Amino acid sequence: SVLLCKAEDSESCLTAPQLETLRQIYDGVADTKGQKIFPGYTPGAEMSKGGWIDWITGKQPGTSILAFFGSQYFSNMVYSQPNWDYKSFHIDDAVKMADEKTAQALNATNPDLHAFANRGGKLILYHGWSDAAIPAMNTIQYYRQVQSVMGRKKTDSFSRLFLVPAMQHCSGGDAPNTFGQDGHSARSAPDRDIYAALERWVEKGTAPSHIIAVKHENNNPSAPITMSRPLCPFPLIAKYKGSGNTNEATNFVCAADKN
Numbered sequence: 001s002v003l004l005c006k007a008e009d010s011e012s013c014l015t016a017p018q019l020e021t022l023r024q025i026y027d028g029v030a031d032t033k034g035q036k037i038f039p040g041y042t043p044g045a046e047m048s049k050g051g052w053i054d055w056i057t058g059k060q061p062g063t064s065i066l067a068f069f070g071s072q073y074f075s076n077m078v079y080s081q082p083n084w085d086y087k088s089f090h091i092d093d094a095v096k097m098a099d100e101k102t103a104q105a106l107n108a109t110n111p112d113l114h115a116f117a118n119r120g121g122k123l124i125l126y127h128g129w130s131d132a133a134i135p136a137m138n139t140i141q142y143y144r145q146v147q148s149v150m151g152r153k154k155t156d157s158f159s160r161l162f163l164v165p166a167m168q169h170c171s172g173g174d175a176p177n178t179f180g181q182d183g184h185s186a187r188s189a190p191d192r193d194i195y196a197a198l199e200r201w202v203e204k205g206t207a208p209s210h211i212i213a214v215k216h217e218n219n220n221p222s223a224p225i226t227m228s229r230p231l232c233p234f235p236l237i238a239k240y241k242g243s244g245n246t247n248e249a250t251n252f253v254c255a256a257d258k259n
Contacts, residue, residue, distance in 0.1 A: 025056065028135070031092050039137035045130035050172045055132035066133070077102055111145035117158040122201045124160050124194060124208070126181060126231070128167025130174075136163060143234065160208060161234040162194075167213075176213035176229040176249075178221065208233070212249050230254060 003022075005013035014022065028040030045051030058064030062071075075084035078098050099107075116123070127139040143161045166175035171182065180193030190196040190208065197208040210230040217223035227247040230238045232254035244251035 028137075029091070031095065037091070037095060039135045039141060041132065041135050042129055042137065044166065045132045045168060045173075048130065048168070048174060050168045051130060051132045055169070074098070109142065109145075111142065111149040113146060113150065113159070117150070117154065120202070122158050122198060124162065124198050124201075126162040126164060126179075126194065128164045128169065128171075128173060128177070130166050131169045133169040140234070156207075162211060162231040163234055164213060164231055165229070165238075172219060176215040176227050177219070178216060179211050179213040179231060210254050 001019070003014045004019055005015055009015050024040075026040045026043070028036055029038045030036050041052075041056070047053075053059065053064075055065050058067060071084075071086050074086070074089070074094065075081055078094070078101055113121075113123070125139055125143060127134075127136045129136050139161065140163075143155075143159070146159065147155045164173075164175075164177060164179075167173040167177040171177055180188065180195050183195055188196060190200040190206075191210060192212045192214075194208075194211055197211055200206050201208065210232055213229055213231050214225045215227040217226050228249035230249050230252050232238055235257065236254040237257045238252040239255045240246060241251050241253055
C-alpha cells in the first residue's frame with residue numbers, strides 16, 4: 001500500500017487498479033467461490049532480468065511469455081478457436097473445460113507415489129524462489145500433498161525437495177543458482193551436483209543432506225565462482241553460523257526455520 005500514488009500517476013508509484021493487479025499476482029488464482037486454484041508468486045523477481053518483465057508483465061500489454069502461453073493454450077487446446085478473445089475468459093468454465101480436455105495428458109499432480117517408491121524409485125525436486133514462470137509454492141504444495149498421502153516417514157525415504165533462494169525459472173537469478181541441474185555439466189561430487197546426488201541415492205542408498213549451489217560471475221559457467229550457499233532439504237533452510245565470509249557455503253548450516 002505504500003506504493004499507492006498520493007497524487008498523479010508516475011514511475012515511482014502505482015495507481016489503485018495497478019495495486020490491485022499486483023495483489024492478485026501475489027495472491028494467486030481462485031474460482032468464483034473463493035477456492036484457490038493456483039498459488040501466487042513470491043516477492044523478489046519483479047525487476048530482475050529474466051523475471052516479471054519477461055514472464056508476467058511484458059514490455060507492452062499482452063507481450064509476456066505467460067500471456068502467449070495462456071492465450072495459445074486456451075484458444076488452440078481448450079476452446080479450439082484460433083480467434084478466441086482472452087477478455088471472454090471465465091474462470092469456472094475455463095478450468096472445467098481445461099480439465100476435461102487436457103488434464104489426463106498434462107496434469108502431473110497425483111500425490112500417491114507408492115508404486116514408484118515401492119520399486120526403489122528416488123525423487124529429488126527443486127524450485128527457485130524467484131521463478132516468475134511457475135510459483136515456487138506450487139511445488140511446495142505438491143510435496144506437502146505427497147507427505148499427507150504417504151506420510152512423512154515414507155516420503156523422506158524416497159524424496160527430497162530443495163528450494164533455491166533468488167533462483168529464477170530452472171536457473172539464473174542473483175544468487176547461487178548452479179548445482180548440476182542442467183544435466184549436461186560434468187559430474188562433480190554428489191554434494192555439488194543434483195544428478196550425482198540422485199545417482200548416489202539410487203545406487204548406494206545415501207540421501208542428500210544438502211547440495212552446494214554456486215554463482216558464477218555474470219552467470220557465465222566458465223567464469224569464476226563469486227558465491228556459494230548450501231541448499232537444504234525442505235523445510236530446513238541455510239542459516240549463517242555467525243562468523244566467516246557470507247559468500248562461502250562453509251559458513252552456513254541447514255537448520256529449522258524458527259520464524
